[in-house]
Amino acid sequence: MARSDSEFNPDLLLAHKLPEVLDVAIYALGIGACGQDAVDSDELKFVYHENGQEHIQVLPTFVSLFSLGSLTDGLDLPGFKYDPSLLLHGQQYIEVYRPLPSKASLINKVSLAGLQDKGKAAILEIETRSYEQGSDELLCMNRTTVFLRGAGGFSNSSKPFSYKNYPSNQGLAVKIPQTQPSSALLYRLSGDYNPLHSDPNVAKLAGFPRPILHGLCTLGFAIKAIIKCICKGDPSAVKTISGRFLATVFPGETLITEMWLQGLRVIYQTKVKERNKAVLSGYVDIRGLSSSL
Ligand SMILES: CCCCCCCCCCCCC/C=C/C(=O)SCCNC(=O)CCNC(=O)[C@H](O)C(C)(C)COP(=O)(O)OP(=O)(O)OC[C@H]1O[C@@H](n2cnc3c(N)ncnc32)[C@H](O)[C@@H]1OP(=O)(O)O
Secondary structure: OOOOOOOOOHHHHHHOOOOOOOOHHHHHHHOOOOOOOOOOOOOHHHOOOOOOOOOOOOOHHHHHHHHHHHHHHHOOOOOOOOOHHHEEEEEEEEEEOOOOOOOOOEEEEEEEEEEEEOOOEEEEEEEEEEEEOOOOOEEEEEEEEEEEEOOOOOOOOOOOOEEEOOOHHHOOOOOOOEOOOOHHHHHHHHOOOOHHHOOHHHHHHOOOOOOOOOHHHHHHHHHHHHHHHOOOOOHHHEEEEEEEEOOOOOOOOEEEEEEEEEOOEEEEEEEEOOOOEEEEEEEEEEOOOOOOO
16 A cells, blocks of 8 residues: 555544543443343443442453543654554553452553554554552553554665564454444444544545444453453453454454463454454453352
8 A cells, every 4th residue: 555645634633532431331332241132140240230239340441442542642643644544453452450440530641662664554552551540550551553554664774663662472162242233333432433433435535345343342342252251250350451453343243252261361363253254363361260260
């Protein structure tokens, strides 16, 4: 794809509105919680205050929404020009350090964790460290990789530019989680209003036949399946999540997540059933396999 020299599109930029308050129940519905069964005993706790349960429980992938706050500011990075309509979410890495509160005000500290020139694309990695307001204890960390098609080829020497400030090692058939044709329209209410996921014309400009599903929505479906099948429904068992988006998903497609337990690491792969295509792969580190797991 040819490198685009177009300036930023103010309409697209302004479309990236972020709500000040993120809602854990709207998020859970957006990744299909109770989507097949409104009284699913494993999932109701994520969308509703059950009898005897003091608070709604928080899915670990909810913290991926904290990285979106960087998007509006990140689009205006000095020394970096690219076509935002060609941006794709490449990977997501999440570490959860403490139990997630069902209500909190957060402070996010954002930094650049990596930049690589892949010739046809540039890869940018943004790290977001989140703290509860008034606390200096880290709650969670997100490392978001964005794949900027057409923005590579900026290296001066013969060796492609490559910078990373973190170690490189971070990088079973189950019940079928199914997305709905409206999944992206519901998921966007959790704060990612990029029209690539809702507007057929914007999707065509970006090279897709129709709007595509948010990568973090696919990730949410996959990790929810792992929590259900391996963690016996306990979201706090999840310590680390890593995922690479291999191919695009269209809302309404059926996601099948296969998983393999290796010690305390769950290796997983998510496929679109209709096209038999792998769309996401990665691993989840869990805290332990105690009797409650
Ligand atoms: C300035 C910006 C600031 C941003 C601030 C960040 C804030 C947070 C932003 C969060 C993102 C919000 C926007 C969300 C958008 C979406 O959700 S888009 C939907 C989800 N994503 C997808 O659907 C992408 C699916 N994947 C693909 O379509 C393809 O994998 C690809 C990404 C287009 C790459 O395929 P291809 O061009 O064929 O690459 P290859 O030839 O295989 O590999 C080239 C090199 O790139 C490396 N690579 C490949 N895939 C990825 C990947 N997913 N992530 C990271 N790196 C990838 C690959 O290893 C190759 O490298 P080398 O091996 O070194 O050559």
